[in-house]
Structures are given as C-alpha cells and as structure tokens.
Amino acid sequence: MDDVQKSSTPNPNNRRISVFIPVYRDSDLLEELLEGLVNDPYENREIFVTIDEPTAEAYRVVERFRDRVHFILSSRRRGKVEALNEAVKASSGEILVFLDADVKLGECGDFLGKIALEMEDADILDIKKKIVKDSFISRMVSYEFVGSNFSSLLYSKLVRKCFAVGGTAFAIKRETFEEVGGFAKVISEDLDLAAKAFFLNKRFKFADKVEVYTRAPSKWRSWLTQRKRWGIGTGLWIKTHGGRVARYIARYPYIAFPCALMLFPTVTLIFFNYICSFFPNAQLFNLIPRVLASQLNLTSVPLLPPSITSMLFTASTNFLFGFIIFSIIFYIAAKKLKFQFNIAEFIMYYFFYQPLSFIVLLAGIIAGILFKNHKIDWKL
Secondary structure, rough: OHHHHHHOOOOOOOEEEEEEEEEEEEOHHHHHHHHHHHOOOOOOOOEEEEEEEEHHHHHHHHHHOOOHHHHHHHHHHHHHHHOOOOOOHHHOOOEEEOOOOEEEEEOOOOOOHHHHHHHHHHOOEEEEEEEEEOOOHHHHHHHHHHHHHHHHHHHHOOOOEEEOOOOOOOEEEEHHHOOOOOOOOOOOOHHHHHHHHHOOOOEEEEEEEEEEEOOOOOOOOHHHHHHHHHHHHHHHHHHHHHHHHHHHHHHHHHHHHHHHHHHHHHHHHHHHHHHHHHHHHHHHOOHHHHHHHHHHOOOOOOOOOOOHHHHHHHHHHHHHHHHHHHHHHHHHHHHOOOOOHHHHHHHHHHHHHHHHHHHHHHHHHHHHHHOOOOOOOOOO
C-alpha cells in the first residue's frame, strides 16, 4: 500500500529544464561546460547552444556533442537577444536556465537538480557567481561579486523581489519569461528582463547553494570596454525603468542602503564626508588632535589653513574607520558566501579599484542617459 502511494506521488523536481548557452565565434570553456551539463544526473533536460559565426574550434565541439546537445548555428552575428529568443521558441522546458559561454560549473554535484529544487517557490532565480582568479583584475572583481551576490541574498531573504539579476547565470520559469515578452533588444537584456518580472510582482530568489565561476577581463582595455557597455546599458535601463524602481527603493530603504554600501563602499564614504561637513563641531578632527596634544604636552603649529587641515583630517579619518568597518563587513559576507578574503587584496580594492570602477560606471550611466547612438562592440 505504501509502495503504491509513493509511486503515485509526482516528483516535484522532475520538471523539464531547458539550458541555453549563447556563443559568439567560440569559447575555450564551452567544451568543459557542456561536459558537466550532459553528465548532470538530472535527466529531464535539454541543452541548446546558439553559435554566431562559429570557428573551426566551435565546429569541433559541435561534432563531439551533436547527439546530446541542440546546436543552432548562424553564419552571421545575430546577437545574444535574437539568438536566445529563437532558442527558447524551439525548447519545451518549464524552467529556463541561461548560462554565458565563459562559465564553469561549481562543485555542487547536482547543478540542475538543485536549480529545480530552488525554483519550487520562485519565478526567477539568481545563481551565485564566483570569479576565476587568474589576474590582478579578476581578484579585484571577486570583491565586486561579494557585494553583488550579498545584495541579491538580502533581497531574496527579506522581500523576495528584486529588480536586477546577473545575466551570467540565472533561471526563470517559462510562463514568466513569456509573460514579460522574452528578452528585449537592449544592451542590458538581463536587467530589463528582471525589472519587468519585478513589476509583475514575480517571486525572486538567490541560490547560494548553486554556483558558477566566470572569467573577468585580464587586460585593462578589455575591462574598460566591458564597463563602458555595462554603464551605458544601466543608463538606458534607468531611463526606461528608473522612476518605478526609485519608488520601490523608497519603500524599502533598509534593504537598498545596505546593498549600496556593499556595491559602492568607497563612494558611500565620500558621501559620508559630505554629510559630516554640515556638522563641524561633531567631527573627529576637533577631538583627536586635542587629545594627542594634551597627552604629549605639545602645542600644535598649523602648517596649513585650518579649513584645509580640517577637510584633510576628516577625510582621512573617515576613510580609515570606513576601511576597518567595510573590511569586517566584507569578511563576514565572503565567509557567508564561501568566497576567499585577503586583506591585502581588499586594500587595493577599497582604495584603488572600487573608486576607479565607480567612476567608469558612472560615466557610462551618464552617457546612456544623456546621449544617443552609442558605439559599443555588442550586437543586440
């Protein structure tokens, strides 16, 4: 009797999963990625790889996996959006999983099965992303990923909605994908899709037990090109969805503010310095020099005008305390997400990389909002 009851109970984790991987020309990680997917123990799956302008190496991978993977090849560069929308139409899965071609699967052992389990109570799923550390830039970007992953985790745990998702790896239910109209022909198609799902009140979740590794640009020129595209795409996204997103942020400042701290820690300190300038009597530079002078029995001789001395001392004091505070926060977040944390790397990230990254991103956002006819190496 018990055996009959068990066999008649539907398996909630046996829904069909369709995996989509867009490729331009080729990817040296594609073969390893497909090897992991075709050997995944989750059987009710189908894999689609779309390749624009395939190279000889891409054709070699096609031949190896032809019997186990659906390949959609194009001699012209259709672009990521058109290629993915076409592949989705040819698929039959209830759950759609999108992966970039330059990712490696984490060591969870049951990648698709865990995604199916996480999607039981979610409409759109952000997957934890880590960085393949093979350069100085990649080590810096890893701390950016600590911030972005932790922000997704906060939104997932506290409100179960979010207006952004990392396009490198995420999952979405087919009905939700179709309800938002699929990918739109915009630069940041992942942000646009997530925002539309958010406005429809779809359930968001962050999968911290499922992870992928992705590569960061190894050269500054490639990094600058990528960040320029991200910035312009974000600016255009703000023009389209910014008003509605801002109203949402105003409703949940207790989430938005910590996320801003994690994404842009140095900029937050600059803003804090600005706020402190309105309360000169409360600033630490009025207290610390006096304490030191009294303890050492020294008479301070100003080398600079008091206003400049105050400004410099306040800024350095705030940055020092800010660095200590953010080091602790990022250490805790990194441990929670199972990232590596190195204090020497974080010093470079906090004082050098993060301010530079923000300036480049901000310039791109401003360009996206104010200008048209953007020149980017990206086919929509």
